[in-house]
Amino acid sequence: MDKVDGVDKVDWVRFWFVLSAVFLCWACTPSDSGVDGTLLVGERPLAGAQLEIYLKSGKDRSVAPFAVATTDERGRYRLDLPPGRYYLIGKKREEGDDGRDRMLMAECPTNPVEVRGRVRVPPFSLREMGRGAGLVPEPGTAVQGRVVSDGGPVEGAWVYVYTNQASGLMGPSYAEAVRTDEVGRYRIPLPAGSYYLAARRRGDGSRLGEPAPGDLNGVHAGNPVVVIRGQEIDLEDIRVSVVEPETRAQRRNEGKFVATETAFTGRVVDGRGTPQAGIFVFAYLDRRMVGKPTYISEPSSEDGSFTLYLSSGGTYYIGARSRFGGPLEPGERVGTYGGRADHGADIERGAQVLLDDLQVREVW
Template identity: 35%
Template sequence: MGNRILLLLIPLLLLFPGCLPGKPAAPLSSPPAVVTGKVSDHRQPIAGIEVAAYPAAGGTLSGPAPYAAAPSSEDGRFQLELPAGTYYLLARGEGWFSYYGRNPVTVPEQGLADLNIGLVATASPPALAAPFIDSGIAGQVLWDGRPLAGAIIYVYTDLTSDLKGMGYVMGGPTDADGYFEVAVPAGTYYVLARKRSGAASVGPLRAGDFAGYFPGNPVRVGAATVVPLSVPMLVVPDKVNDLQGSLFGQTSLSGRIIDRQGAPVAGVRAVLYSDPQMFNRPLYVSAPTTADGTYVLSFPSGGSYYLAARNTLGGAPGPGDLYGTWDGNPDHLLEVAEGAALTGLDIVVEEMW
């Protein structure tokens, strides 16, 4: 009888291998994070827009997105479910497009609520009469359907820079017709445009600046080919200046940038690095300090960081530049927990010689 019971049990165990001795059952997957928000142009909410997410680790914004929300409702609302992680959010549909201004976005397990995604109308590329370049991209930058002069074109070869900074090559500024040409060899590129109200060519955009992302990215340029394209622009809203403490994540550092006498210094940015030399491209950059010298630097994740301040960006500080590091401990290392808001991190700057 005992042998018969054993023989009956063996087929059952084969049918349910998770019950075999010594083999733990597969863990249940965690519930998805939920991202909610609204899509609109600068006048009203837009229905029928699909908000999609591309994992930053995937290294591309090409092809169908692995995560997408149902089309937005009449009041522009959407809900997107996806695993916690870092993503690029794009929205498109009904002749509208958006590259979310805070990309890449870190989505925690508890999700994100009330994102406001601004849409721009897409446009057909202009006809190219006789471009001066033999290979590259050429076209027009538009704001609200009108040509935008003075915009700079930024071309990136991949997503390693998060599509920030100077990129592979820059072109422009655009002329009175919003026209530009940028010579690049055959290859695949991401094309963005920015117009700043100030003199800086890098760093976070401020209220009143313009930003644009070509909806057809990535662009494939063939040999001896000039690809025509139109880049629609969105103006950065005033509220961006009030959201520096959470603009790029829920983890933040704040303090004052001062001189050796303790006086506040205006026009200097706090910059956050992952390497102790602090001369390479920073991970995150604050807005320039105002007359009171205060700064707020937000970012998504905790970790080990090095904090500095400088009034110029791009390359190592040179003679005449203002530069300083946070000197709260001998190795300048900051251990920051995710979601923490560290305050009182003052940085002394002085002129480099």
């Protein structure tokens, strides 16, 4: 009798027949087993969000979800499942106040959920990824103030709260961010502690991205700000000034973006080969690709093209990411160079090397 990997073909046929029968029976069973619930953002029902079901906890979740449901206009979902133990994750991508996509996500607080019949899951709220950094405001504790430029209030500026100065008060590693109102005022609820404040208004109104010439940028003169439990503190004005082209150029000439004769060039794409704009490409000397990269490219252009300048030749390990600095957050696009198994590429000093397409994917 023919065998497949040492097993009789008849046995394989019986196995798949039984497995198919089990799934067919479950699919035909009345909907008396599964989960029902509601997804929220704050206290508002969240329509069009996804509820994903996994068989493993978050640390081990590296596969596609077992099942997915979408919430209705009242934030409700209903999903039929066979009896078992499941991990529920809520997710949604939507446009934020700055006109860019923001990623909402949360794990069900009662994970794992035991399904034995129809289970009503308590409502839980999704929060924006990359914001908050775990800061839980304390009652009656906050800072408030104004953002001004040349003596006038600045409407629509973003005020950022950092827990330390390691990032230079730049990049997405802030702990919280709020936008000023029409008279330049802001209020930020916080727990007691010591913080550093900065403010920026970009021409396109966005929350993230390096300030460009013409944007407004500044830091609070009284940093660090000490926040006392139970007190709302009125701060002195945060003064912002126009980013001058000469200042930005000088920073670039002294930093990791400086143009040289040695460079990798290429294109960033997604899994379908579609060009990806706004992606930073990084070069590391260490094959582990941890910590701060040695060289960083400008964000990729609309056609996905990039140029990664280097100061010398050698072997570099190449990665890509849609954000510059800070911990990796769900919703980001990341990838590593696939031209070699170790993600490395060789280059001689003074040469320009065209790399194969560098593929990125969105992570959650």
